[in-house]
Amino acid sequence: MTEAAETRLQNGALAVQQAREKYEVLKAKGLKLNLTRGKPSAAQLDLSAALLALPGAADYMAEGATDTRNYGGLQGLAEVRRLFAGIMGAPAEQVVAANNSSLALMHDVIAYSLLKGTCDSASAWGKHGEIAFLCPVPGYDRHFTICETYGIRMIPVALGEDGPDMREVERLVAQDASIKAMWCMPKYSNPTGTVYSRAVIERLAAMKTAAADFRLLWDNAYAVHHLTEERVEIANILELCAKHGHASRAFVFASTSKITLAGSGLGLFAASPDNVKWLLARMTPRTIGPDKINQLRHARFLKDEAGIFALMEKHRALIAPKFQKVLDIFQEHLAGVEGVSWTRPKGGYFITLEAPRGCARRVVALAKEAGIELTPAGAPFPHGKDPEDRTIRIAPTFPELAEVAQAAEGVALCVLLAAAEK
């Protein structure tokens, strides 16, 4: 062994020892912290406390002489569809306002497509043999779970700085008619914070697809969820699809789950007139209509788009410091560590931490042992399998600021230990 190699080895052993000592101190604290899920904090929920007493005992009539207490109104209240038209990037007539959970809407359009086909399908997707969806990675685990549940093959494509690898996407969809859809989180993507560039969005709208009934599952979950002064805007997918002759290519989803109340918000859908007609026809056997009182409640509380933006500023005041705290701590402990990087999102609910290759599972296990619950390593990948075992999703919104700091410190220590062990 050369002297230099021996020194390296000794240094390495020392680094592990030092990291382990710090980790033992961390463990001894007996923390009980949770950074797993993108949940709003109680303080964020308090911002919408007024909703809990709305609309009030004498207020139940909506536009068009609609008694919101009774049955009907499948597409949702007109004033609510108008309220969200700007955010959805579609006229109110092309918006569907539903019950809580945009995830349920996404699930349902897929279930309807499997059982009956889209408005452009020759037959039900379930009768096409194996079908596949493109899955930009890292991505949202619940999107992937829907695919897994229904045996839809997931084809990962790399998510870059400005969106998915479009050369790969175009190549795949052009040749393979079994590719029926693609998951997209175009703004402040979960978990990377990626914003799709105009060029990427236009290519998604314009590309040739082998499947005539190909769909972009456009989950714009963080449409107004800014973390900086900059209100990042993205290109309008519905307009671009129409411009390029694929008017019905995109299903656009959003919700107020992280605007008002996480469990009691409104799910929203927008698409071409043909798609909306299709969805309403598919929903008709399922339900007579959504909870219109909750819609009225939201209309009374949010009032207009300015009301939504003002509320989102209050959210930002509560959560931006938590993101900043995590970034500061990572900078302090992890800057310059080989193979370690993290995202600095301008919006959304997550920071992605990239550990050295092969370390993510170890980091999550170490953190768990020290009382810090992290999203399982691999979760942002189809079937929970991160091919490089690197990506860790950090969700800083739910705990108090002091807990976020403790947890971030702890995670940084775990990264250092796992890296040193390597």
Added chain:
Amino acid sequence: MTEAAETRLQNGALAVQQAREKYEVLKAKGLKLNLTRGKPSAAQLDLSAALLALPGAADYMAEGATDTRNYGGLQGLAEVRRLFAGIMGAPAEQVVAANNSSLALMHDVIAYSLLKGTCDSASAWGKHGEIAFLCPVPGYDRHFTICETYGIRMIPVALGEDGPDMREVERLVAQDASIKAMWCMPKYSNPTGTVYSRAVIERLAAMKTAAADFRLLWDNAYAVHHLTEERVEIANILELCAKHGHASRAFVFASTSKITLAGSGLGLFAASPDNVKWLLARMTPRTIGPDKINQLRHARFLKDEAGIFALMEKHRALIAPKFQKVLDIFQEHLAGVEGVSWTRPKGGYFITLEAPRGCARRVVALAKEAGIELTPAGAPFPHGKDPEDRTIRIAPTFPELAEVAQAAEGVALCVLLAAAEK
């Protein structure tokens, strides 16, 4: 022509002429009445006005330190499941409390079964070739629409005084493994008001079925919706199924749509532990949880089972007179008319009027011409086809009492004219 025959003919012509004259008077009134759908009236909705300001700005914590404003709680709030356990005939652990619309729950268990199979299925129902459901007739059109939508063959079976023709049901399910389910409205059935006897319910629980994954779709929509002093009780299907070794045979559904607010109530499901586990597993990819605030709102408002019963008494006070008015008018105008009969329901939302054979469509058309909207003739039958063209569904709850009276008079005149024309 004999003198007697000539007299009969003359009498017949006279009857038509007299009926037509009365009908012309009716038409001249320019009515605009609607007896089509089983909707509560505004006065009924007023009974739950308190819900519109509940739970109140400071009240959002449910049992088990559950912040109802945030995500989670797929099965629904514990206190709500307990509140409805008696009505559902199952312990709270076997109840699922969901969003508005029990129809959506029924749709979804069928969609899940088609896509994935039940907990007793070897494979997805959608992969079994053509499947079939038994449909007691007359029945609920929305049940049939779900079947029609998904290409499920509907096999009508006659609904008698005490439930479906069990000899026929037993014969069919014993021999045909493609029969996967049977629609049942066991109490105050839509539209006939039929109550299944204990003997019928026990036979449904006990019968041998060729399909190992056969299901009773037990839509107990009118569980507490009495129209008389008598609170009719039915046998507990879940207990009887378990007793006969078919614990997972029944999916039980109910909702508060006609207890509290039609558009903003709670959908409820109950079944065996295996079925509940199955449903929750199937719901997991779809949603993180129901609108728990609306559940808390209902718990605060209804308080306990006695609260539900007291509220239902107030509904009865509002709607029983409307039913009585229809019955009185039918008695006055239609008693003794050949081929005409009607039900005298002890609960539920409908009266079924049987016109002379071949007359139902004509009656509905005549009523429409006179400004009285009735449910389309045939609606209570699969594919909207009443083989005898006799059955007319009358829904007296929504209009004011005076309008119900006008409409019932009008319908009676239309029946007399249609009968005379025959």
